[in-house]
Amino acid sequence: MSVYQFDVLIIGCGISGLTTAAKLAESGMKIGILTREEDPNISNTYFAQGGIIYSESSDDELVSDINKASANTANLQAAEILRDRSGNILEEILIKNAKSNFAKDENGKLLFTREAAHSLDRILYQGDYTGKEIQTSLLNYLKDKNRFPNVQILTKHTAIDLITPIHHGIKIQQRYEDNLVVGAYALNQETKEVVKILSKFTVLATGGIGGLYLHHSNSEGARGDGHAMAKRAGANLTNMEFVQFHPTTFFDSSSHRRFLISEAVRGEGGRLINSNGVAFMEKYHPDKELAPRDIVSRAIADEIIETRHDCVYLDISHKDCEWLKTRFPTIYQHCKDKHVDITADPIPVVPAAHYTCGGVKTNIKGQTNLKGLYAVGEVACTGLHGANRLASTSLLEGLTWGYIAAEDIAKKIDHAISYDPLKIQNWKSGNLEADNALIAQDWLTLKHTMWNYVGLTRSYHLLKRADAMFSELYNEIQHFYRNAELKDSLIGLRNAVEVGYMVLNSSRRNPESVGCFYLKS
Numbered sequence: 001m002s003v004y005q006f007d008v009l010i011i012g013c014g015i016s017g018l019t020t021a022a023k024l025a026e027s028g029m030k031i032g033i034l035t036r037e038e039d040p041n042i043s044n045t046y047f048a049q050g051g052i053i054y055s056e057s058s059d060d061e062l063v064s065d066i067n068k069a070s071a072n073t074a075n076l077q078a079a080e081i082l083r084d085r086s087g088n089i090l091e092e093i094l095i096k097n098a099k100s101n102f103a104k105d106e107n108g109k110l111l112f113t114r115e116a117a118h119s120l121d122r123i124l125y126q127g128d129y130t131g132k133e134i135q136t137s138l139l140n141y142l143k144d145k146n147r148f149p150n151v152q153i154l155t156k157h158t159a160i161d162l163i164t165p166i167h168h169g170i171k172i173q174q175r176y177e178d179n180l181v182v183g184a185y186a187l188n189q190e191t192k193e194v195v196k197i198l199s200k201f202t203v204l205a206t207g208g209i210g211g212l213y214l215h216h217s218n219s220e221g222a223r224g225d226g227h228a229m230a231k232r233a234g235a236n237l238t239n240m241e242f243v244q245f246h247p248t249t250f251f252d253s254s255s256h257r258r259f260l261i262s263e264a265v266r267g268e269g270g271r272l273i274n275s276n277g278v279a280f281m282e283k284y285h286p287d288k289e290l291a292p293r294d295i296v297s298r299a300i301a302d303e304i305i306e307t308r309h310d311c312v313y314l315d316i317s318h319k320d321c322e323w324l325k326t327r328f329p330t331i332y333q334h335c336k337d338k339h340v341d342i343t344a345d346p347i348p349v350v351p352a353a354h355y356t357c358g359g360v361k362t363n364i365k366g367q368t369n370l371k372g373l374y375a376v377g378e379v380a381c382t383g384l385h386g387a388n389r390l391a392s393t394s395l396l397e398g399l400t401w402g403y404i405a406a407e408d409i410a411k412k413i414d415h416a417i418s419y420d421p422l423k424i425q426n427w428k429s430g431n432l433e434a435d436n437a438l439i440a441q442d443w444l445t446l447k448h449t450m451w452n453y454v455g456l457t458r459s460y461h462l463l464k465r466a467d468a469m470f471s472e473l474y475n476e477i478q479h480f481y482r483n484a485e486l487k488d489s490l491i492g493l494r495n496a497v498e499v500g501y502m503v504l505n506s507s508r509r510n511p512e513s514v515g516c517f518y519l520k521s
C-alpha cells in the first residue's frame with residue numbers, strides 16, 4: 001500500500017482548500033491537496049457566476065444584510081469576523097498573490113455590483129464567470145513549482161475515509177487514545193489502489209451536497225463526501241436541513257446539473273408559464289415573478305406536479321431580440337447551444353438545489369470537535385448563513401475561513417507530531433466487481449427521493465417515506481460496499497445516502513419553517 005506523508009492534507013481544491021494551501025505554502029510546509037476530479041479546476045467555485053463581496057471593515061450593513069437574509073438565525077460572531085477580516089484577506093490572496101482579474105473601469109478602478117438583499121454595491125465580478133477567474137488564478141499561483149516546491153496536487157484521488165487511530169489503529173491500545181484525525185485513505189482512480197495519506201493536520205474543503213438532488217446547479221462532485229467522512233470519524237454536523245434552491249435553472253434531460261437562468265430575466269419582465277401555456281405566479285403571490293426566491297421555487301415545483309410535465313417555461317421572447325442578446329449573452333448562448341432561441345421560444349426551467357448552508361460544525365477558527373481536523377468553505381458550518389444565505393457570501397466565506405484555518409495551523413505546526421503510518425491499518429477492500437447498473441439505479445433512486453421528499457417542501461409524511469427508502473438503500477449499499485472493489489461512484493453513493501439521512505434527520509428535528517427550510521403541516 002502506497003503511503004504519502006504531508007504536514008497538512010487538504011481534501012478539496014476549490015476556493016477554500018486552495019486558500020488554505022496558498023497561505024500555508026508561504027512557510028514552505030509540505031502540503032498535499034486532493035481532488036477527485038481529473039481537472040483540478042472542476043468545483044463549485046469554478047461554476048460561480050455572480051461575484052464575491054469585497055467590503056471595508058466599517059461596512060456594518062454587511063452583518064445586518066447577512067442576518068436579514070438568514071431570517072435572523074446567523075451566527076453574528078462569524079458575520080462580524082467576515083466583515084472585519086475578509087477585505088484584507090481578499091487583497092492579499094486574490095488581488096496581490098493570485099492576481100485574479102476582476103472587472104475594472106477605464107482608469108483601472110475596480111467595479112462593484114449589487115445583488116438581491118444587499119444594501120450596497122459591494123460585489124466584485126468578472127463578466128458572469130467570476131468563479132472561473134478565481135479558481136484558475138489561485139490554482140496557477142499554487143502550481144508554480146519554483147515558488148512552492150512542497151505543494152503536491154493529487155488529482156483523480158477520491159478521499160474515502162479520514163484516518164482516526166481509535167478506529168484504524170493496528171493495536172487495541174490505540175482505541176484508548178483521544179480521537180484524533182491523522183490523514184485520510186484515498187482511492188487512486190487510475191491505479192485503483194487505496195493509498196494511506198498521513199498528515200499532522202487535515203483540512204476538509206470538499207464543498208456542498210447539491211449533487212444529491214435530481215436537479216442541481218453544482219458540480220457532480222458536490223455529493224457530501226466530506227460530511228459523511230467527518231460524521232463517520234466522530235465530528236459534529238449542524239444545520240443540515242438548510243439547503244438553498246435556485247428557482248430557475250435550464251432544464252434538459254441530458255444531465256442532472258442545471259445551468260442558472262439569472263433572476264434578472266424575471267426582473268426584466270420574463271413570465272413563468274406552465275406546460276399548458278398558462279401564467280401561474282399570480283395564484284401564488286401578489287408580486288408574481290418577483291416574489292421571494294423560495295416562493296417562486298415552490299410555485300414552480302407545484303406546477304410541475306400538477307401538470308405532470310418535467311418543467312415550466314420562462315418566457316422573455318416579447319423583448320427586443322437584439323436587446324436580449326446584449327443583456328443576457330451567456331444565457332442566450334447556453335440556450336442556443338441547447339436549441340432554444342430565447343428571442344423566440346420560452347426557456348424550459350426547473351428549480352434546483354444550489355447551496356448547502358449547514359455542514360461540519362466548526363468554531364470561528366475552522367476547528368472541528370476532532371483534534372487535527374479543520375473544515376472550511378461550503379462543507380463547514382460556522383453558522384454564518386444561519387437558515388439562508390445572502391447572495392455572493394459563500395466564495396468570501398471559503399476564502400476567509402480557508403485563510404483563518406491556515407493561520408491557526410501555522411501557529412501549531414511546530415508542536416504537532418506525525419503519526420507513524422505503520423501503526424495504521426492498511427485498507428481492506430472486497431474483490432466483487434461493482435455493478436455499474438446497480439450503482440446508477442441507486443443514485444437515481446436517491447436523487448428522486450431527495451428531490452421529492454427531502455426537497456423544497458417537506459412534511460412529516462414525506463420525510464417518513466424518505467426514511468423508509470433510505471433505510472432500504474442504506475442496508476443494500478453497506479452490504480455491497482463491504483464486498484465490492486472500490487470505485488469513485490460507489491464511494492460517493494455510500495456517502496450520499498448517509499448525507500441524505502443527515503438532511504432528513506435535521507428536518508425531522510426542526511418543527512418550524514425558517515429561511516430556506518419549508519415544512520408543510
Ligand SMILES: Cc1cc2nc3c(=O)[nH]c(=O)nc-3n(C[C@H](O)[C@H](O)[C@H](O)COP(=O)(O)OP(=O)(O)OC[C@H]3O[C@@H](n4cnc5c(N)ncnc54)[C@H](O)[C@@H]3O)c2cc1C
Pocket residue numbers: 011012013014015016017034035036037040042043044045046047048049050051052130131157158159160205206207208217218219221222225226260354355376377378379391392393394395396398
Ligand atoms: C452555479 C453556481 C453559481 C454560484 N455563484 C456564486 C456567486 O456568484 N458568489 C458566491 O459567493 N457563491 C456562488 N456560488 C457558491 C460557491 O461557488 C460555493 O459555495 C463555493 O465555491 C464553495 O467552495 P469550496 O471550496 O467550499 O468547495 P468547491 O469549490 O465545491 O470545491 C470542492 C472540492 O472538493 C473536492 N472533493 C469533493 N469530494 C472529494 C473527495 N471525496 N475526495 C477528493 N476531493 C473531493 C472537489 O473535487 C473539489 O475540488 C455558486 C455556486 C454555483 C454552483
